[in-house]
Amino acid sequence: MHDETPTAPQTRALRLGVAGPVGTGKSSVIATICRHLRDDFALGVITNDIYTDEDARFLKSEGVLPEERIRAVETGSCPHTAIRDDVTMNLMAVEDMERDFASLDIVLVESGGDNLTATFSPALVDAQLFVLDVAGGGDVARKGGPGISGADLLVINKIDLGPHVDVDVEQMVADAEKARDGGPVLALSRKHPDTVEKLCDWVREMHKTYAGGGHIPVDPGPMAPHHHAHDDGHTHSHD
Amino acid sequence: MERQAALLLLADGRLPAGGYAHSGGLEPAVTAGRVADMAGLEKFLIGRAETAGLIASAFAAAACARAAADDLSDLETLAVELDARTPSPELRKVSRDLGRQLRRAMSSIHPHPLFAALGDAPHQPIVMGVAAAVLGLGPRDAALAILHENNSGAAASAAKLMRVDPFDVHAILARMTTRLDALAGQAAVAAEGAPGDLPSPGAPLSDIAAEHHRRRDVRLFAS
Ligand SMILES: Nc1nc2c(ncn2[C@@H]2O[C@H](COP(=O)(O)OP(=O)(O)OP(=O)(O)O)[C@@H](O)[C@H]2O)c(=O)[nH]1
Numbered sequence: 001m002h003d004e005t006p007t008a009p010q011t012r013a014l015r016l017g018v019a020g021p022v023g024t025g026k027s028s029v030i031a032t033i034c035r036h037l038r039d040d041f042a043l044g045v046i047t048n049d050i051y052t053d054e055d056a057r058f059l060k061s062e063g064v065l066p067e068e069r070i071r072a073v074e075t076g077s078c079p080h081t082a083i084r085d086d087v088t089m090n091l092m093a094v095e096d097m098e099r100d101f102a103s104l105d106i107v108l109v110e111s112g113g114d115n116l117t118a119t120f121s122p123a124l125v126d127a128q129l130f131v132l133d134v135a136g137g138g139d140v141a142r143k144g145g146p147g148i149s150g151a152d153l154l155v156i157n158k159i160d161l162g163p164h165v166d167v168d169v170e171q172m173v174a175d176a177e178k179a180r181d182g183g184p185v186l187a188l189s190r191k192h193p194d195t196v197e198k199l200c201d202w203v204r205e206m207h208k209t210y211a212g213g214g215h216i217p218v219d220p221g222p223m224a225p226h227h228h229a230h231d232d233g234h235t236h237s238h239d
Numbered sequence: 240m241e242r243q244a245a246l247l248l249l250a251d252g253r254l255p256a257g258g259y260a261h262s263g264g265l266e267p268a269v270t271a272g273r274v275a276d277m278a279g280l281e282k283f284l285i286g287r288a289e290t291a292g293l294i295a296s297a298f299a300a301a302a303c304a305r306a307a308a309d310d311l312s313d314l315e316t317l318a319v320e321l322d323a324r325t326p327s328p329e330l331r332k333v334s335r336d337l338g339r340q341l342r343r344a345m346s347s348i349h350p351h352p353l354f355a356a357l358g359d360a361p362h363q364p365i366v367m368g369v370a371a372a373v374l375g376l377g378p379r380d381a382a383l384a385i386l387h388e389n390n391s392g393a394a395a396s397a398a399k400l401m402r403v404d405p406f407d408v409h410a411i412l413a414r415m416t417t418r419l420d421a422l423a424g425q426a427a428v429a430a431e432g433a434p435g436d437l438p439s440p441g442a443p444l445s446d447i448a449a450e451h452h453r454r455r456d457v458r459l460f461a462s
């Protein structure tokens with residue numbers, strides 16, 4: 001067991017990040033993926049907590065995976081730092097998980113809910129979902145930002161709530177597609193099984209591409225300038 | 240005085256090794272009402288530097304001297320001695336977690352075979368000492384690096400925990416520079432002796448607070 005040895009290629013899982021503002025449904029998306037794919041893939045989950053371990057507890061209580069495959073990382077109330085400027089804690093949590101339960105197919109990493117600019121560093125994940133919800137307002141997708149425009153998949157969640165919050169879901173999806181230059185957008189609701197199936201298909205497809213060596217991690221782009229003076233342009237590959 | 244830039248690199252709080260998730264015991268001290276204002280913060284930081292800080296810096300200096308001489312035979316003894324000076328199981332774990340993280344970061348930043356020789360979960364001061372040696376720094380540098388990193392990390396967490404004027408916090412850090420220099424010198428001298436003779440000042444309340452903190456449901460910092 002040596003931290004400095006990157007996980008051996010045969011035990012290296014697809015590392016899939018799930019980011020997005022507070023309460024949009026990141027944990028729910030992870031729970032859904034686990035429930036539907038756990039028979040086909042060996043899975044692990046890392047949650048990032050701001051000041052509680054609520055996310056890890058929620059996923060454990062949902063019984064979506066054996067408890068020991070869900071681990072929490074404490075981010076010192078700096079969720080964006082933990083997925084971008086200083087990924088060491090998360091990287092080690094992922095590597096430990098891959099080693100302890102070798103060999104895993106997919107490790108899901110939930111970011112602590114942050115703002116629209118928080119995206120995962122390619123040093124931590126191979127691909128990332130960005131989760132918005134209709135309850136946050138129909139305008140959000142149009143506003144863009146690195147997560148919205150650059151994530152591998154943009155999820156617009158809770159579309160069942162559209163009529164209750166006066167959001168035209170079709171319009172929101174169209175705005176998002178425009179902000180993403182045609183990149184994939186998924187309208188999702190746990191109450192619409194067909195949308196859940198599409199989410200699972202996307203994950204299956206991503207895993208297939210990754211396992212076949214055909215996926216090259218892209219960087220959605222750095223965060224907006226903020227108080228952590230740091231050179232975000234520096235990234236490294238970990239395999 | 241040749242390797243000053245390497246020392247700045249190692250001591251910089253922005254070195255990506257996960258230190259930002261910790262308050263160095265300040266959060267439990269604030270929560271319990273023991274630190275409530277700037278005077279309290281200054282006393283807290285001085286107390287910490289003179290106890291946990293001196294211990295950490297002495298062990299960093301000792302590890303650095305041994306790594307520089309390419310003799311790691313004492314490392315296991317150093318780890319045992321450091322465990323013995325850290326009564327709180329929680330703080331022993333934090334030290335080893337931070338050590339693993341620092342080792343993981345430094346192995347990517349500046350690879351060296353010595354990092355692999357440190358075992359599964361080395362203490363932070365020991366990794367800091369070895370990292371300093373690998374960067375061509377001496378025992379006193381290693382001591383200063385960990386003193387500064389631990390002190391400025393705890394001070395930075397004050398902005399999230401208390402009503403502070405950040406200028407006041409840095410004024411405390413500025414006043415403490417002479418003290419940290421002196422402590423680093425003390426640590427480097429002590430490092431020349433046997434591991435069992437390294438300094439061992441204690442701060443029992445911090446150990447108890449760390450145990451309480453671990454059991455809290457809601458907290459901003461891991462320690
Ligand atoms: N109506 C509706 N509610 C949903 C859906 N998905 C999630 N929710 C609810 O949205 C709330 C937030 O969901 P979470 O999955 O905890 O969101 P999160 O993004 O993980 O939240 P944080 O981790 O706190 O940032 C919960 O009350 C969920 O039950 C959905 O498809 N439809």
Ligand SMILES: [Mg+2]
Binds near residue numbers: 026027028055110
């Ligand atoms: Mg969540």
